[in-house]
Amino acid sequence: MRQRLAGALGLAAALGLAFPAMAAGTSTTGPGLLPPPPPFEQGPIGPDLAGPGTEVLALEEERFARFTVPVRIDGAGPFDFMIDTGSEATALTHEINIGLALPPQGSAILVGMASRRAVDLVEVGALTVGSHTVTGLTAPLLARAHVGADGIIGLDSLQDFRVLIDFREETIALENTREERGSSGGFEIIVRARPRLGQLLLTDAMVEGVRATVIIDTGAQMSLANNALRDRLRAKLSEDVTATDVNGVDIIGELAVVSDLTIEGLSLKGVPLTFADAPAFAALGLKDEPVISLGMQHLKIFDRVAIDFARQRVLFDLPRDVARALRRARRGTTYGVNH
16 A cells, blocks of 8 residues: 655755855754753743844645745745755745846756755845845755645754744744844753764764654654664565655655653654665765654654754753653653653
8 A cells, every 4th residue: 555645744854965064163063962961940941032133934734744934935935935954955946036137057956855956046135034044045946736835944044043843832933143142041952063064963862762862853743763863773665655745756665653752761662664675875975874854744743842052952842741751751661651
C-alpha cells in the first residue's frame, strides 16, 4: 500500500544551495549538552516578549499544516512566508516575482529532499519581517504549488536570531540574541547544537538505543529519517509513503513506527518515521550517519520550541503535566510520552 502526503515535505530541504555560504564567523564548537537545569521553577519563557529586540508575529496555519508570517519584499506586500529552519536559503515564488520583477542573478542548483534541480536566482534588496529587515539576499525562485506559501525565510536570514514558535498561542517571536541575551527560563530541555552550513544539528538523540543526529525542520510537515538509521533499527516497515519536495519531485519512503526517540531525557514513544535516502542529507555530509529531520508533526507535541542560531542551542518547552513527570523522572529514569 502506498500513501501520498500532499506537500508533506514542502520545504523539508532547500539545503546545499550552490551559492554564497552562510554568515562568516560561524562558530565550529563541538557538540554537547548543557548541564541539567536546576530544580524547576516556572520563570519567564524566553525571549522577553516585551523586550525592545523582540518582535511577536501572528501565525496563519495554511493548507500544508505549517505556519506563515507576513513579509515585505523591497516595500511590497505583505506576502505569506514560512520560517523554514531546514532551508539553507531564503526563497521566493515565481508567482509573487511576476509583480516584483526582481533583478535576475543567474541560476544555481537547489538540493531538495528528492532531487537536485537548476533554479533561477533573483536579487532581494530588503526582506522585512515585523521590525526586522535583512538586506542583500540572493534568492531562488520556486513554484508556489510545491512550497505552499509565497516564499521561505531560510537560514541565511536567521543567523542572528532566536526563533520561538508557540504552538499554544499560535505566535512566533523573533529575537536578535546577538544584541541582547535571551532568557532560557521555563524551558525544560536545553540542547547544545553543532553548526553545519548554517544548520543546527542535535547530535545526542537516541532512537531505540542508536545515536542519531536530529535536524529541527519547521518547513516540513512529516519527519524523515535516512536509511543509515533504518538499517540499525528493529522497526518493521509498514507501507510506502510518497511526498513532493520543493522542486516538485516525488520521493518514495518507507513508513515505520520506532519504539522510542529520546532527546535529553524525554522519550517519545511509538514515533512514526518515513525512511528514505534524500539528497539533502548527503548535502550535509550525513548520508552514512543516522539522521532524522524532525518536522511539524512531532514539533507540535511541545508547547514551544526555540531555535537559537546565535547561541547554537535548541530549547523545548513541555506541556505542564509532561514537565512535572520529566522532573520526577530526572531523579530516576527517563519519561516516556506516547505519540
